[in-house]
Amino acid sequence: MARPRTFDEAQVLRAVRDQFWNKGYAATSMDDLMRATGLGKGSLYGAFGDKHQLFLRIFDSYCTNSMESMRQALEGPDAGALERLRHYLLGAATASAGPSRRGCLLARGTAELASEGATDVTDRALQAFQGIEAQFTDCLAKAQRHGDVAASADPRKLAAMLLAVFRGLEALGKAGMDEACLRGMVETAFDGLPVSARRRR
Template structure:
C-alpha cells in the first residue's frame, strides 16, 4: 500500500512555478526544484514524474489561471464591454514594477524557449491564445452591440489584432520600454479596432 503524501501539492506546484518562471525550463536544475519545493528527488518525481512532466503541470496551471482571470475581468454586460477593453489595455500600460526588473509572462517565456522542440508546450500555447482570442472576440461583439465599435468590423479579426498587440505589449514591458510607448501602442490598437 502506497504511503499518503505528506506535502501540499498546490504549494509544491507554486514553488516549482517560481523556479521555472525565474530560470526558464532548461536552466532550472533538479537541485533548484528540490530546494524550492522542500522535496527530495524521489518524492518530487514520484508525485509529478520527470522535470518535463512537472513543468507541463506548472504551465497547465498557469495557463488555466490566466484564462480564468481574463474571463473574470471581461465578464459583464455589453454596455460596458468598451470600458472593459480600455481597462485591459490600460492595465497593460501600467503592468510591471518600474522599480524592479520586468518579468515576462510565463506562457510567453515558455513558448519562446520550448514551442519549437516541445509539441505539448506549443499545443498548450495555441489553446491558451485561442481561449484569449475567444474572450476578446466576445468583448468586441459586446461593444458592437452597445454601439461602441462599428457593427461592420469583423469581430474575430479584430480580436486577433488585439491579442497580437497585447502580447507585443508584454514584450515591450519586459524590454523596459517607456510607458509612453506602451500608451501609444494601446491607444492605436483600440483606435484601429474602431473603439469610440
C-alpha cells in the same frame, strides 16, 4: 500501500512555478527544484513525474488560471464592454513595465520550448492564445451590439489585432520600454478601432 504525502502540494507547485518562471525551463535543474521545494528527488518524481511532466502541470495550470482571470475581468453586459477591454489591456501595459519584468510564463515557456519540438507545450499555448482571442472577440461583439463598434467591423479580426498588441506589450516591456509608451500603444490601437457613428458623436 502508498505512504501519505507529508507536504502541501499547492505550496510545492507554487515554488516550482516560480523557479521555472524566474529562470526558465532549461536553466532550471532538478537540484534547483529540490532546493525550492525542500523535497528530495524521489518525492518530486513520485508525486509529479519528471521535470518535463512537472513543467507541463505548472504550464497548464498557469494557462487555465490566466484565462479565468481574464474572463472575470471582461465579463459583463454589452454596455461597457469596450471600456472593460481597454482597461484590461492598459492594466497589462502597466504590468509589463513593472520592475520584475519576468513576463508571462505562457509566452516564456512557449518561446523556449517551441524550438525544442515540445508539441505538448506549443499545442497548449496555441489553445490558450486562441482562448484569449475568443474572449477579445466576445467583448468586441458585445461592444458592437451596444453600438460602440461599427456594425460593418469583423470582431474576430479586431480581436486578432489586439491579441498581437497584448503579446507585444510583454516583449517590449521586458526590453525596457516605459509604461507611458506601452499604454500609448494600447490607446493608439483603440483609437484606430472602427467605432460607430453614435460613439463618434
